Amino acid sequence: MNINSRCQQSTLIWGFFLLIVPSLVIAQLPSTKNLAGEWQIRNGNPPSTEAWSDTLDDSQWQSIKVPANWYSEGVDHQGVLWYRTRFTLPVLAADDMATLVFDGVDYQADIWLNNQKVGQHKGYFQRFSADITDVSRIDNVLAVRVDSPYEIPGEIWSFHKQLIKGVFNHHDTRPGGAWSERGQDANSGGIWAPVVSHISRGAVIDNVLAVPDWQRGLQHPILKVSLDYRANRNRSAVMLLRLVPYNFIGPSYQLRKNVSLVASPHNKQNLTANFLLDNPELWWPTGHGKQNLYRFEISFSDDMGIMDTAYLRTGLRKNNYRPKRK
Known part of the structure; x- marks a missing residue:
């Protein structure tokens, strides 16, 4: 009715x-926890190894504020960065569902929680989520592989762009624009929008x-x-x-x-x-x-x-x- x-x-x-x-x-449910704050990052370009294991020592990694584009936080980087953080959740009841929600990652994201891959996404502006009900615990280790690739000038950049970002899916609003080899300077990659855990x-x-x-x-x-x-x-x-x-x-x-x-x-x-x-x-x-x-x-x-x-x-x-x- x-x-x-x-x-x-x-x-x-x-x-x-x-x-x-x-x-x-x-x-009481539903409840949301903001995961903003200082995360840890490490270069993920070859020959760097995978960095999703919850036993990995990341104590010497560089800190970065999340949410933010990595360049705005002083990190001049092209390609892959590994992000890691830790957070707690309450013990889930039998009918509870736990979800990780990302409001925006530039550009490709692969997500692991407690050694289990729980999701992936490609795109700049879209909000996306991952179910973590079966893999969550009280103390959680979240690892995100973020890739904002460098497109080869002339061969791909700028008239054969493959990444849907910038303005009208073509012109990046960065130094030099689409008409210069410097148009990809100040790479806008990163977890640039809020990340939360949500229980319903x-x-x-x-x-x-x-x-x-x-x-x-x-x-x-x-x-x-x-x-x-x-x-x-x-x-x-x-x-x-x-x-x-x-x-x-x-x-x-x-x-x-x-x-x-x-x-x-x-x-x-x-x-x-x-x-x-x-x-x-x-x-x-x-x-x-x-x-x-x-x-x-x-x-x-x-x-x-x-x-x-x-x-x-x-x-x-x-x-x-x-x-x-x-």
């Missing part, structure tokens, strides 16, 4: 790929895609929501979506939907919903109106309470392109 209700005064949304930030650390009960909300449909007009958009999740067993749940004014006073919107979660602890499953909005407040460019923002809240719950929550901030707008008249 779908219930679309208004609660205070306004709403908004943004037609971009919306990535979810896990809920803040609290005393029974299910995990990984990512959300929210795109407004304007067929009913600016006053009555439909927010088309596509949600990626994982669950540790087949189970029924209630999915609750809420749009709450963030920087203005106005009405909230709410959609409650009964869902059946499919058992898939390691591979993402998908749910969709159409969120009908009446007379939302829009996000306007400077000089044309206010930049109204909403807090978009998503949660799964069952008879035992909240299973997982996530949120983001976003604005609702429609972009039109009008070609110049000849």
Whole structure:
């Protein structure tokens, strides 16, 4: 059963790929622990050896702040760096799920936890996650092999680039740009966005895609929501979506939907919903109106309470392109 209700005064949304930030650390689940701080790094280019073993002595490695691009922290490097850190987790209950969440790594990442490879990812801006339920323990050793390769000028750089980074997937915003052999100086590699450990009960909300449909007009958009999740067993749940004014006073919107979660602890499953909005407040460019923002809240719950929550901030707008008249 779908219930679309208004609660205070306004709403908004943004037609971009919306990535979810896990809920803040609290005393009960779901809970999140920020792994920001001083990590250890070591050159990983050949002939360097692998560095994922939890018994490896990294006490003499160089320290680096995470999150940050390595060049911004004074490390002028091309290619592979090994990152290592240690963190603690509570003992997991039988229904708990533990996840590592990376908001961004430039460019290729291979992840090990406690000697077990738990994930890999390629790309600059995307958020990605790895299930660590079966390999986590109270004291954990995390190793990440980060590769931001140097592309050979002339042969690959810059007109045959293979790495999707920079602006419009082609021009890197670094010294010299795409037109110079120095265009790859100041390599932007590294764990440049936050890393967290996240514990939830029974299910995990990984990512959300929210795109407004304007067929009913600016006053009555439909927010088309596509949600990626994982669950540790087949189970029924209630999915609750809420749009709450963030920087203005106005009405909230709410959609409650009964869902059946499919058992898939390691591979993402998908749910969709159409969120009908009446007379939302829009996000306007400077000089044309206010930049109204909403807090978009998503949660799964069952008879035992909240299973997982996530949120983001976003604005609702429609972009039109009008070609110049000849």
